[in-house]
Amino acid sequence: MKELWNEITYWLSSCKDRNVLEKEYENTIVQCLGLLGWKKYIGEITTQYAVQVGHKTKLADIVVSLDNVEQFVIEVKRPGHVIQPEDERQLVSYMRLLKHPVPFGLYIGDKIRLYFDNGTSFPEMIFCLDVSNDNIAGETFVNLFGRNTFKKSILIDYCTNIIDKRNRVKQLNNEFDLFISDSSNRIKKLIINYFTEKGHQHYDICEVIEEYEISLRHKTRPIITPEEDDNGARIQRSDKGMRKGAYHPKTINKFSLNGSEALGCSRLALAITRQFIKDNPLLTISEIRKVLPPWARVRTLDEIHREMALKNDANYERRWFTDKEDMLTDGEGTSFALTREWSANGKYPSDIKPMIDFARRQGYEIKEL
Numbered sequence: 001m002k003e004l005w006n007e008i009t010y011w012l013s014s015c016k017d018r019n020v021l022e023k024e025y026e027n028t029i030v031q032c033l034g035l036l037g038w039k040k041y042i043g044e045i046t047t048q049y050a051v052q053v054g055h056k057t058k059l060a061d062i063v064v065s066l067d068n069v070e071q072f073v074i075e076v077k078r079p080g081h082v083i084q085p086e087d088e089r090q091l092v093s094y095m096r097l098l099k100h101p102v103p104f105g106l107y108i109g110d111k112i113r114l115y116f117d118n119g120t121s122f123p124e125m126i127f128c129l130d131v132s133n134d135n136i137a138g139e140t141f142v143n144l145f146g147r148n149t150f151k152k153s154i155l156i157d158y159c160t161n162i163i164d165k166r167n168r169v170k171q172l173n174n175e176f177d178l179f180i181s182d183s184s185n186r187i188k189k190l191i192i193n194y195f196t197e198k199g200h201q202h203y204d205i206c207e208v209i210e211e212y213e214i215s216l217r218h219k220t221r222p223i224i225t226p227e228e229d230d231n232g233a234r235i236q237r238s239d240k241g242m243r244k245g246a247y248h249p250k251t252i253n254k255f256s257l258n259g260s261e262a263l264g265c266s267r268l269a270l271a272i273t274r275q276f277i278k279d280n281p282l283l284t285i286s287e288i289r290k291v292l293p294p295w296a297r298v299r300t301l302d303e304i305h306r307e308m309a310l311k312n313d314a315n316y317e318r319r320w321f322t323d324k325e326d327m328l329t330d331g332e333g334t335s336f337a338l339t340r341e342w343s344a345n346g347k348y349p350s351d352i353k354p355m356i357d358f359a360r361r362q363g364y365e366i367k368e369l
Contacts, residue, residue: 049098104155298338
């Protein structure tokens with residue numbers, strides 16, 4: 001399995017390195033299907049498969065069949081293409097409109113994505129697979145989609161198990177949120193019991209504990225109701241006011257960077273990040289992550305989509321600067337997005353003050369307007 005996956009990686013990566021056009025990439029993918037054991041000459045691989053969509057006939061890039069029954073469909077995009085929601089919708093329409101609708105769809109561009117349609121909602125992305133040598137997940141892919149090992153029932157079980165696990169984690173997260181919503185009282189009770197067992201008087205413990213502020217929250221996810229700032233970013237307001245030490249000017253919420261036009265907090269953070277990358281063009285995304293303040297979260301689109309699928313949050317992508325003109329690029333050509341969630345008033349999750357301090361350390365001029 002490992003050697004076969006590495007052979008597939010070789011051919012797909014060579015296309016990625018040359019940023020070939022879609023047709024050449026499609027031909028290479030057909031060649032890789034051949035490596036997996038599928039045969040084109042007996043009709044198991046069909047390219048430009050006609051699909052009736054309303055009154056129009058559209059062409060699915062690749063459809064793979066077994067015993068003249070369609071098994072999965074493949075949507076091909078050139079390796080340099082940035083996946084868009086309409087690309088996913090197109091793949092889903094093919095999955096559902098084939099002569100024999102299929103529950104599996106592969107989107108192959110810079111990476112390999114598997115979508116599963118259980119017939120109850122929009123298909124979920126099961127995995128997003130890096131095309132790289134010795135990738136253990138690649139060996140799983142070979143086993144699932146190899147001609148001699150392919151079984152629809154096994155693949156359905158595989159996808160269903162992943163979705164079930166996500167749902168279990170989501171349910172557990174919800175229960176954690178309910179638990180920590182009253183975390184102060186719960187923790188106080190645990191502390192009181194702990195010191196009572198050590199022989200301290202209950203009255204004394206209660207008197208001392210009142211001198212402490214106790215809370216429990218998720219490391220990154222806010223536990224309060226989201227709002228939106230003037231840039232459309234989701235922000236959070238604490239029910240007890242602003243975070244200790246937060247940057248909280250009373251009226252200042254517009255800034256300029258090096259004499260620029262007025263910028264809101266989110267646009268200011270984006271402009272600072274873009275200027276920093278321009279001044280340091282060789283940095284990779286991992287290096288950029290280490291240098292920027294901790295709250296300046298950056299994600300590739302693949303990472304955003306994986307997190308969106310895991311969180312089952314259809315609006316998650318809106319929390320990032322993913323519009324084409326807002327995307328950033330590192331020294332290796334990797335595109336990525338910055339979080340939109342910034343605030344000047346101590347609202348969660350990202351305080352603009354550390355970002356302003358970072359910019360001034362770079363010699364940038366930040367003015368409050």
